[in-house]
Amino acid sequence: MNHISTDDLIEFIEETLTAERMRVVEEHIKTCAQCQNALAGLKRTFDLLALDEVPELSPVQLGNFVPHIRQKVNTEPVWKAWLPRVIPSVGLVMVFLLVFTVIIRQYPHSLPEPVNIATIPDSIWESYLIDSDVFAGIVLDTETLPNVLTTETWVDTTETDELLDNVIDPTFVQSIDEIEFFDDPFATFNSYFDDLTEPEIKLILQQLNQHG
Amino acid sequence: MVSDETLVSQFQNGNEQAFNELVNRYREKAYQIAYRMVRNQDDALDLAQDAFVRAYKGLRNFKGNSKFYTWFYRIVTNLCINFKTRNRFKDAVSLDNEDVHLPLESKTRSPLKDVINQELKQKIAEAIAQLPAQQRTVFILRYYEGLTHQEIANILGKSEGGIKANYFHAVKKLQSLLAAYQHGL
Numbered sequence: 001m002n003h004i005s006t007d008d009l010i011e012f013i014e015e016t017l018t019a020e021r022m023r024v025v026e027e028h029i030k031t032c033a034q035c036q037n038a039l040a041g042l043k044r045t046f047d048l049l050a051l052d053e054v055p056e057l058s059p060v061q062l063g064n065f066v067p068h069i070r071q072k073v074n075t076e077p078v079w080k081a082w083l084p085r086v087i088p089s090v091g092l093v094m095v096f097l098l099v100f101t102v103i104i105r106q107y108p109h110s111l112p113e114p115v116n117i118a119t120i121p122d123s124i125w126e127s128y129l130i131d132s133d134v135f136a137g138i139v140l141d142t143e144t145l146p147n148v149l150t151t152e153t154w155v156d157t158t159e160t161d162e163l164l165d166n167v168i169d170p171t172f173v174q175s176i177d178e179i180e181f182f183d184d185p186f187a188t189f190n191s192y193f194d195d196l197t198e199p200e201i202k203l204i205l206q207q208l209n210q211h212g
Numbered sequence: 213m214v215s216d217e218t219l220v221s222q223f224q225n226g227n228e229q230a231f232n233e234l235v236n237r238y239r240e241k242a243y244q245i246a247y248r249m250v251r252n253q254d255d256a257l258d259l260a261q262d263a264f265v266r267a268y269k270g271l272r273n274f275k276g277n278s279k280f281y282t283w284f285y286r287i288v289t290n291l292c293i294n295f296k297t298r299n300r301f302k303d304a305v306s307l308d309n310e311d312v313h314l315p316l317e318s319k320t321r322s323p324l325k326d327v328i329n330q331e332l333k334q335k336i337a338e339a340i341a342q343l344p345a346q347q348r349t350v351f352i353l354r355y356y357e358g359l360t361h362q363e364i365a366n367i368l369g370k371s372e373g374g375i376k377a378n379y380f381h382a383v384k385k386l387q388s389l390l391a392a393y394q395h396g397l
């Protein structure tokens with residue numbers, strides 16, 4: 001009889017196997033010393049890991065939690081930083097919106113075509129680029145720019161390292177094979193683009209757009 | 213209890229207090245996850261608060277396609293991974309020394325046992341810190357936060373199968389890293 005895989009033993013401990021599989025594993029372990037040892041070893045590992053502790057927050061730290069967040073939010077009033085940048089582009093955004101509305105009404109069941117990012121005027125870009133102590137990066141408002149990047153063009157969350165390492169390499173986009181849907185482009189893109197310059201961000205988005 | 217979704221929509225309609233309630237609901241979770249990701253209390257506290265700052269600014273665009281906590285945990289883990297990425301050359305595996313200092317007042321247990329426990333805990337912390345970023349994230353969310361593979365898959369935007377594989381790899385790696393301490397220190 002085949003022994004039980006480590007993966008199954010882990011799921012056996014966590015009781016996440018199907019009822020049928022749980023019973024098979026249980027039966028096997030009763031009579032197999034090797035699998036009993038393997039199971040015991042895994043359990044000891046889990047017991048050790050359970051010892052890991054997180055230092056508790058003090059009442060003062062807990063009490064300051066919300067005020068500190070409020071402070072961070074208020075030290076960088078986003079609308080103030082945006083306002084001078086947004087005003088000149090409002091007209092262009094409205095033109096975009098008008099065009100999109102027409103397109104979407106004509107083809108109510110199809111996704112809008114991606115716009116080539118290279119053709120977007122700088123003034124629009126600037127309204128979405130933010131640089132501050134709190135966060136640096138790009139905010140893509142998918143309500144007003146619905147087809148600048150389609151949902152298929154977001155890169156996977158966990159590719160951060162590669163993305164940062166390969167920013168300057170024009171061939172890197174071809175090497176990314178996991179282009180997945182993100183419903184929080186705001187957070188994700190801000191995370192990615194910390195510490196990058198505006199030209200670098202544009203380069204990435206242009207390449208992503210071409211890839212998507 | 214008011215649902216997260218209700219609080220989110222109240223906040224989107226201008227109720228600032230609803231945001232505070234979301235913070236109070238998730239602040240300890242955010243801090244715990246961040247602490248296990250970066251292993252330093254001050255950094256973890258900063259990162260947890262920064263995650264809420266981003267949530268504050270991002271919530272106006274949040275359309276509720278996913279659960280709030282899924283969206284928020286992704287912000288937390290992204291911030292932590294990027295924090296580690298930025299600091300990776302500074303200190304590959306740096307542990308907060310103030311967390312491993314010897315307890316001064318041990319009343320019920322023997323001082324020697326406390327010393328051993330502290331050392332053991334440091335070895336465990338080091339082992340977790342040695343996991344690659346994604347495995348570490350998955351392991352923390354599954355083992356310490358008790359999320360399902362499917363929930364983690366939603367948070368990280370990966371397939372459930374991929375997350376399971378990450379988790380099994382993490383457990384096996386931890387087992388081999390901790391093999392020497394299986395019977396105590």
Ligand SMILES: [Zn+2]
Pocket residue numbers: 002003004028032033034035036
């Ligand atoms: Zn066996």
